[in-house]
Structure formats: structure tokens, C-alpha cells
Amino acid sequence: MSAPTASAAPGYTAGGGPWNVRYCAATQCDIVGTTPNGVIPDLSCQTYGERVILGTFVTSIWDKVRTPSGAVGYLTDAGVNETPGGATFDSRLPRCTGTHGGSAYFKPRDWAPDPDAKADYVTSNEKWSYGNCSVIYGGNYPDVIGDRRVTTLAGWSLARLAPSYALQYNFTRVAASIDSIILYDPGSVDDYTGGCDGNWEGRLYSEWLKANPNARLLVLAGEVTRDEEHPDSSGRLYRGIRENLFNDYISGTPQARQVRVCNYNSLSHVRVLSNFDYVVRDGPQSSCPIKSGVTFNGGWNP
CATH class of the missing domain: 2.30.30.40 (SH3 Domains)
Incomplete structure (x- = not known):
């Protein structure tokens, strides 16, 4: 340093x-x-x-x-x-302060076989999840790592909640410093039901995107988030993120242009992260990452 x-x-x-x-x-x-x-x-x-x-x-x-x-x-x-x-x-x-482009990745559980994103800072589950849906640990990441400012937050699976907790705990801090949030295969409609998730997440993401027109929310969706067995009444898949992350706060609004969902239909939950662990270091992205050997099934805005 x-x-x-x-x-x-x-x-x-x-x-x-x-x-x-x-x-x-x-x-x-x-x-x-x-x-x-x-x-x-x-x-x-x-x-x-x-x-x-x-x-x-x-x-x-x-x-x-x-x-x-x-x-x-x-x-x-x-x-x-x-x-x-x-x-x-x-x-x-x-x-x-420091140079732009630092990243923090939140783990959904502390289990050794899980892969990690290649972020500058990787935080254990116990550091961001206090329990009982409390957001009191929502700010448990450093703004600066070495000489790099943290400008990207990312979470996989249940750690989809971690950036939401950060927004809820100190919105002003996140809005001023974070221009990229990445969710790795966040979950099915069942995953989003009965826990701490809800449409409050869509409201916070909408406010964050409004506060920074250059901010981007990237969702890398594998087979779990696609959730083929639980379409909505219109036959649409991806119910978990549609009903909680997007809902009426983002879907069909100007902020929808700042969100990109990338479909990798054949990727298992773990392989979404292991194949795209490097994306946390790439900053705000308006397009989907493509990798040799991984089938890309298109992207969409909510």
C-alpha cells in the first residue's frame, strides 16, 4: 500500500x-x-x-x-x-479514495467447496447476515481496498440479499459509490418466498438506479432463476426476480434500461458462478458476458 x-x-x-x-x-x-x-x-x-x-x-x-x-x-x-x-x-x-473498479463479493454460506467470485474483497456469510432479516450488517464491506475504491457489489444465491441490505442500511453511501451490482443466479420463486425477500428490494434498486443513471444491475440467470416449473399466469418464467427485484418499481420504467438479465438456461446454480467469477472485476455492464463453451440463451430488460 x-x-x-x-x-x-x-x-x-x-x-x-x-x-x-x-x-x-x-x-x-x-x-x-x-x-x-x-x-x-x-x-x-x-x-x-x-x-x-x-x-x-x-x-x-x-x-x-x-x-x-x-x-x-x-x-x-x-x-x-x-x-x-x-x-x-x-x-x-x-x-x-482510490482508483475506480474495486469489488466486494458476498458469500451465501461458509462452505469450503463453494467457488468464490474473483473480487478484491470476499466476505463470509456471518459478516453480512446478522439473522432474522436484520440489515444491521448491511454496511460490512470496505469502501477502499488497498488503493482501489469499491464500485461493484456482487452476491450469489441467497447472498442476493446482501446488496439489498447494503442499500437499506445506508442508501446514501451505496448511491454515491456503487455503480454496478451483480447477482449470480439469485433464485427461483420458491427461494424468494417465505424468507427475507420482498418487493422492498425492487423499490431500493429502483431508487439506486434513479440516483445514478450510469449504474447497472446485472443478473446472471441459470436454471434455478429460470425456474421453468413455475411460470406466472401469463406463462413467463423467472418469477422470483420478476416479482421481487423488478415488479412495478422497475418493470416498464426508464430504469429497466439499466438492468440486464442474461440467460444461461443449461447452467447449474454453482456453474453460473464458477463460469463467470471474473465478471465482478469488469465494472458496469450493459451487455451479457459470453464465454466459450457456455451456451448463451439471450438477454432481456424487465
Whole structure:
């Protein structure tokens, strides 16, 4: 990771430590050093990251610092004495930034045989899913990874809920930073029934697309999402996403042009992800990815 810029701010101290300093603003990222109590040599900027709870203190803000040994990384704001703390950024500090194109992928379960998307950051199920349909962990991903800004969120299967939780938890953050959301074979109508899904997801996606005309929602649909056994009353397939993701909030609206569903009818649930694991690194897309050896059955807008 590069050194802080010339605007790095002195005068900040750490307390309650020593504290781990990590490669990104999340406990899943590697530790690059530690910060003891006392003066922080440089604190250059702040960013959103994983929610940290220490007793009654809760924050999702992390600070980019240089440790006494010279390593640069991210320290939870819980360890810094002079910042406002909680959910408030320090007005004296800029927000951390980086090059466009970073990605975060949410796992639907923590099972070793599952493939993962080739994202800059891969988060375990327990990090984004608190349980009981709560969105309280919806912001548990870093805005910056190394020197790359996270601009793509992606989820496979049940982790279709993770980007929705992010939108529900902090819409302003997602609308300002995320221009691409990818759902890998999100599910059938049965998958969408009786759990945490609902037409509230369509409302949030619609608002996100309205807020950023350059944003794109890409759905890579395999045999599970196609759901050939459960057409609607008009004979249309893909009921799960039609009734929950799209519904009246997106279907037939101007925002429908920002959504692309890509049909791979013969791909199993797992193979949708394993064949297109690289797509998370490609940014906003208006067309469907094509891969040699995979039959593409066309794409559509809702």
C-alpha cells in the first residue's frame, strides 16, 4: 500500500490499544502492523468499513494511518481519541479514495467447496447476515481496498440479499459509490418466498438506479432463476426476480434500461458462478458476458 499523501494529519492519538492496522477497513483483511497507544504518526483520511462494536461504542468508520514502523493501513475509528466517533466523520479529514473498479463479493454460506467470485474483497456469510432479516450488517464491506475504491457489489444465491441490505442500511453511501451490482443466479420463486425477500428490494434498486443513471444491475440467470416449473399466469418464467427485484418499481420504467438479465438456461446454480467469477472485476455492464463453451440463451430488460 502506498504511503499517505502530503495532507496526512498529525495530532491524533490512539487509546485503549494496541490496535491492529489492516490492509483494508475490515477484520477479514490482513494485519500489516499495530498502533500502540499514543501519537499516530500520520492519519490521512477516513472511510466506511466493517461495523465494529466495543461495549456500547459502535462505528463503521475506519482511519488510514501510518504505524510507528512505517506500515500503512486501516485502523478502526474506535481506537482514535480525537475523532468524533460513532457514525460521524471528522470534518478535518478527507474521505479515503482510490482508483475506480474495486469489488466486494458476498458469500451465501461458509462452505469450503463453494467457488468464490474473483473480487478484491470476499466476505463470509456471518459478516453480512446478522439473522432474522436484520440489515444491521448491511454496511460490512470496505469502501477502499488497498488503493482501489469499491464500485461493484456482487452476491450469489441467497447472498442476493446482501446488496439489498447494503442499500437499506445506508442508501446514501451505496448511491454515491456503487455503480454496478451483480447477482449470480439469485433464485427461483420458491427461494424468494417465505424468507427475507420482498418487493422492498425492487423499490431500493429502483431508487439506486434513479440516483445514478450510469449504474447497472446485472443478473446472471441459470436454471434455478429460470425456474421453468413455475411460470406466472401469463406463462413467463423467472418469477422470483420478476416479482421481487423488478415488479412495478422497475418493470416498464426508464430504469429497466439499466438492468440486464442474461440467460444461461443449461447452467447449474454453482456453474453460473464458477463460469463467470471474473465478471465482478469488469465494472458496469450493459451487455451479457459470453464465454466459450457456455451456451448463451439471450438477454432481456424487465
